[in-house]
Amino acid sequence: MSTLQNRQFKLTSRPVGMVKRSDFEFASTPVGDPGPGEALVKVLYLSLDPAMRGWMNAGRSYIAPVGLGEVMRAGGVASVVASNDPSLAVGDTVVGGTGVQDYAVVKAKEVTKVDPRLAPLPRYLGALGMPGLTAYFGLLDIGQPKEGETVVVSAASGAVGAVAGQIAKIKGCRAIGIAGGPDKCRYIVEELGFDGAVDYKNEDVRAGLARHCPKGIDIYFDNVGGDILDTALSLLARRARVIVCGAVSQYNNHESIHGPRNYLSLLVNHALMEGFVVFEYAARYPEGMQALAGWMASGKLKAREDVIEGLETFPETLQKLFRGENFGKLVIKV
């Protein structure tokens, strides 16, 4: 194996503001051999996630930052090339933390086998992967949606938002999505079945949300933070729940982030804002996966991926994500 060359993106500096190519070193190294309990896998698809930006920062968070000189952390779908563990055979398809590289040596118990016949492989990084589980546990566990409630989702055509809105519909709620541009807005209404869309690039978000949510917002599933969070807070219904899933608009700020100026809406409406990280629900992943796969099989849950070719595009592809230029779950085909 050691004759194979492995291209890797290693983090070499902590980004200031928007992540850029010069924050990484892109170089080749021979692949390693799997030790006991490990496998060597060839990475097929890599997941691009807003959370990556946080992993590049120093300091305390829910997970250790990527160290300088280390391969950039990423989830991926991969094919087993060599195995030193009885649970994995050559040719098996797995999902797990592969890093941004061509090959990875992974611990067998830290990856999950998936069936490549059941869904297109990139979907295991989207609706049938961490983003889908994030939507599932965030909306159901924190949001506690009740039939007839109005659920607003930001970044609604994105990997997490699209699933959150569709689960809201499955649970009998009205789902309103916020997305950028007419194509994404049309997609979430016509393809995914949202009840309404607000195009934050082309209309006043407050007016749009007020029109679609005449009784206020019962659940706001936030992926973006910033001004859109402020606006949603100003329209909360009594006893509303704000799910803090992410803040993609804020991750590349040079200065401190923009805090939600309208947070006193929580006070006057007896509302709550609660955050979470999907990893905490690891023990319940099987429940979530079963539900998502079931809805997918029955046609109630649809998904879309935005596939970019080439490992070498990683820094620029990640920038697309923060600029909202992707349409659907963003993955790199390695």
Next chain:
Amino acid sequence: MSTLQNRQFKLTSRPVGMVKRSDFEFASTPVGDPGPGEALVKVLYLSLDPAMRGWMNAGRSYIAPVGLGEVMRAGGVASVVASNDPSLAVGDTVVGGTGVQDYAVVKAKEVTKVDPRLAPLPRYLGALGMPGLTAYFGLLDIGQPKEGETVVVSAASGAVGAVAGQIAKIKGCRAIGIAGGPDKCRYIVEELGFDGAVDYKNEDVRAGLARHCPKGIDIYFDNVGGDILDTALSLLARRARVIVCGAVSQYNNHESIHGPRNYLSLLVNHALMEGFVVFEYAARYPEGMQALAGWMASGKLKAREDVIEGLETFPETLQKLFRGENFGKLVIKV
């Protein structure tokens, strides 16, 4: 009765920034006669509350704003001078919404009789009144304190904060208070039994809280907002609860309020921030009053009032509150 003169503060303009005397008209008018189901009361003590600032603003909130030309809203302790309802007799002492004036005509069913022998009258506007109930329901219902947890309270020598910290102690928690100046800090530790105090006027709040809360903050009872809320958010423990009770540092801002920049601490710590208004707990006031009075009688709950003489001082006395110059529950002796 109509020969009695009633001095009144009427709101005549919506304040911009700090409230000031010229936002009111101070004039006399003959007192009215009580209609059926009403009583005429002489106001003895008036409650000065941070919430008053919000009532002066136009716009949607949990309660209608005070109209221009109307008597400024306030809670008070009063003595019945004339009654047109069988439930109230001349000489009875009542608590209720009297407004900032010498006399008020009140609806009998909208005031509560209190026993002047059980506690000093101003206490019915503090620890045994709305502030005490606010602390009680906020800490217990939203905070859900568990024995051994660390509870941090801002404005800890104030009417609400002092009760919240003492209830935290009663429930077996560690209570850390944030207050301004050595006298208030000494008071909350030595008199009220807090485990520690951080003097926000004379020390770094982050360093002080970090020292007193080595395992992080489990419950943060916030009365102030602004930078202190930011700091507390940065020190949350996992599954922490932030109780949004008030934001006295922000109510007089000329511009939009300062949103909590560290709100993503909710995400990484799976924490929640929840607001409330005490009026929602009206059905449970008897439960709260009974608990507070019981703790007071047994010496577990102590209180302090800051009594200013003279109705005519109202605008300047209210300014003292926003500058943190009061020490204990601020009331005016009419």
